[in-house]
Amino acid sequence: MFISAASSSNDWSGFTLILPAVSVGNVAQLASDLLISTLELTKAGYLHDASILPLCGNDPFGRSGVTEGRLVTSAEVYESKQRKLVVVQQRTPLVKGKQADFRRKLLAWIKDAKFSRVILLTSSQSHERTDAQLTGSQFRYLTTPKLDDQLGTVLSEQLHWKRLEKRENQWAPPLANEEGRPECARGIYIPGGGIAKKFFDDCCTQDIPLAILLLFCSEGDNIPDALSMVTHLNHWQQLIQEPESTQSEGRSPWRIPSSWSMLYGPQFDPSIY
């Protein structure tokens, strides 16, 4: 599945892998774009597989100018050796019926590359929130037991993050197919979260240190959600220095990539009036 762009070795032991799940509002994919653009990550290779729909474009981060023609494909891997960070950008959805195949290959690659930690970014349908989730922070996290062992209470006590609530409401119907799931994943429900739920199950079973970062949202202009996601991630991973809030009114430290221009269509044609 992973094909290296350079001949250098891709042993990523000690590195953190950040993955987007194609989920509601494309929040995770937008967040990946912000990370790659802001941290100026370099391309390390491609995820090339029949389970990912094809797409090609030109120079999404606008660093080289349009004429150079830096091709971009549907799923790419970017890295920063200095930061010990690898970020995946997946620009198209998965082929229906091949999600399991994709997850299996992804896990094989994660083990093969020896990543020491995996962070999956995703989002979940806001209309499926429970009463307790309606107010307050819309950000949640999940960790596998293996990562809990490494981190302890950093996320919950130092960062004051809320763990995603399990669906244990006595009034709600029981979740289906719970028997086959690992103990730590039971009751976890991420509607609209793409591969997140099943990937969490896989990582629990296979003892992979995984954190899922999640935002509740609806489809629309999801740029604020993506900024919120990377800001949360930055609080934990300390990727960039965020300016003091008093000095930075209206200015985001995150660099918006050039491919986001006309994200919601071009301006209207004034000649129609």
Added chain:
Amino acid sequence: MKPLKAICSQTLVSKDTQAPKMATFFGEVINLPSRAVDDDEEEEEDETQSRFPEPELQWKHDFQKDIEQSPGKRFGCEMLIIGIGPAATGFLDAYILWDDPTIVGTIDCDPNRSEVRPESVAGHRTCSVYRLKRQPEVLVCQCKHEIVPEMCHIWTEKMFQDLDTTKLQVIVMDTAPTTEYRTQMSPSEMSTPFLRSLQSQTHSSKLQCQVLESPNVVKGLSAAVLSHCHIFGVSCVVYVGFLDGLFLHTDDIKVFNSLLSNSPLKKIYKKNPNADAVLRKLVERRALHGSLYT
């Protein structure tokens, strides 16, 4: 009385939860589809099964023999031209394939095909691969109908599996509607049809038109072929003609004309005195088929 919360939780039930049940007039209990289940792509039992059969590549007997006799059992192809859609295939029919080419293979892409079918009944979604008599190291693949995006990756792998790509130059011709072209220009300022290109990293020949500007993208088969070539170091260029209008016009097909006077198509282009007639016939035939009142 049933608590309100219980009623709400039943209306918001999703695929993961048990679907709400309802007893009909006759007493049997049926599962109701929930309005809340929309495009959640999680699949359960059948997630290992693909929805479409894989494309099937079939080389003709003589060409298969040529492949087997080639070094490494891979055909030393120098140029592969892939035409996608009516305008690009029409263009290739009129200017490149008019000179009696040999058909050397087919790729069956019909998503609804059954497994048992006599060979004589070729599906209309079949792509044909031709070999030029005057330039036998050139292959031309004609895909007259859209290939579902889910099939494109495997289509590309099959197409390239028997080709030696060391000297290969791939040219893909595709079209897209101008409504999909993202630009700050107003539609009245655009002169259609126009051509844009995207190239793989190893493509070194001069491009015949402007590069497709970000954030525009290509999808489907042309993206699958270009990605494959880019990743595996094959020289490839995709030319996308942006067309306006509901019906195909001869001017739309001629959007690719500038490619003929330059390398590499210049090497294989031989003037067709009847090109205009071929194009006119193609456009007329499509106009007739496209009409509701025929």
